[in-house]
Amino acid sequence: MSDTAISIRNITQRYGAADESSAVLALDDVSLDIKKGEFLCLLGPSGCGKSTLLNIVGGLFKPTSGTCLVNGRPVDGEPHPDKVAFVFQESTLFPWYTIIENFRIALKFQGIAQAEWDDRAMRALKAVGMASFAGHYPEQLSVGMRQRVNMARGICVETDILLMDEPFAALDEQTRMVLGEDLSQLLAATGKTIVFVTHSLAEAVFLSDRIVVMSARPGRIKTIINVNEPHPRSPDFMLEPRFSELRNECYALLRDEIRAAMAAQRDPQPQNAGA
Ligand SMILES: Nc1ncnc2c1ncn2[C@@H]1O[C@H](COP(=O)(O)OP(=O)(O)OP(=O)(O)O)[C@@H](O)[C@H]1O
Ligand SMILES: [Mg+2]
Incomplete structure (x- = not known):
């Protein structure tokens, strides 16, 4: 059996028609294989x-060209909730339902048999240390707790x-570091394949097996950095010289791309400015 979980082949994504002045070339010929059980970070300006690529992998839409295979099967713009779950930045919990009710809804939409809902929900909540909050409403939790629950909802499927x-x-920063440790433990315990987008260099180095550094738009893969450190990772890893070296290497690679992205986002300069 292949050890590749996700195979991204020559993906190009253009928003708008090629001849429109507002057309945007978001991704340009991106190819990448992600191994089963790997923690892969996408880092870039x-x-x-980054989100475009993640959404294509998740089957939220079909790319302009290229293909993505998940477990050897083409995604083709079809979501496949039995194989892939999303966790987004914003907590998307329904405020009028308790945490456990929110999980039941997610599991129902997933097509999971009702008899399994509560077991799965509680297992996932336990994994992030939130089992005792199952009966609470989202507004009764802090932002950090809500995001912990959000992560558990992604796990429960x-x-x-x-x-x-x-x-x-x-x-x-402190909460995200603790959640990062939880995620590293989860990876070690479950062997999940995780594709993670972040702007934090430390988070990328702490969590990843490989870091994909992308160029400014149109997004291409600039470099892939290997982080050879087993999971679960201890916070002591952050104190090692190797950790700072990897972080600095990422920053050096990203710096020019961030400047290029910022320049492209500014108003055009007058032709003879300063003359
Ligand atoms: N639905 C859309 N229609 C038109 N353009 C889009 C659409 N979605 C994204 N874009 C454009 O495609 C490019 C890539 O967007 P994307 O959201 O994938 O970037 P990103 O790397 O996730 O950025 P960020 O780090 O800010 O989240 C951007 O220029 C964005 O404006
Ligand atoms: Mg994004």
């Missing part, structure tokens, strides 16, 4: 197509693949 788009971006 704002607008380089028990897919092999988890796609996470900046799941900790709204949290303070």
Whole structure:
């Protein structure tokens, strides 16, 4: 059996028709194989197509060209909730339902038999240390707790693949570090394949087996960095010189891309400015 979970082949994504002045080439010929059980981070300047790539892998839409295979089967713009779950930056819990009720809804939509709902929900909540809050409403939890629950909801569907788009971006640094440790433990315990988008260099190095550094738009793969450190990772890893070296290497690679992205986002300069 192949050890490849996700195979991204020559994916190009253009928003708008090629001849429209507002057309955007978001991804340009991106190819990448992601191994089963791997933790892969996408790192790159704002607008380089990270979310676009994640959404294509999740089957939210079909790319302009290229293909994506999940467990050897083409995705083709068809969501496949039995294989892939999403966790987004914003907590998307329904405020008028308790946590456990929110989970039951997610599991119902997933087509899971009702007899399994509560077992699965409680297992996932336990994995993130939130089992005792099952009967609470989202507004009774802090932002960090809500995001912890949000992560558990992605876990409770028990897919092999988890796609996470900046799941900790709204949290303070300490909370996101603790959640990062939880995620590293979860990976070691369950062997899930995780594709994770972040803007945090430390988070990328702490969590990843491989870091894909992308170029400014149109998004291409600039470099792939290997982080050879087993999961679960201890916070002591962050104190090692190797950790800072990897972080600095990522920053050096990203710096020019971020400048390029910022320049492209500014108003055009007058032709003879300063003359
Ligand atoms: N539905 C859409 N229609 C038109 N353009 C879009 C659409 N979605 C994204 N884009 C454009 O495609 C490019 C890539 O967007 P995407 O959201 O994938 O970037 P990103 O790397 O996730 O950025 P960020 O780090 O800010 O989240 C951007 O220029 C964005 O404006
Ligand atoms: Mg994004």
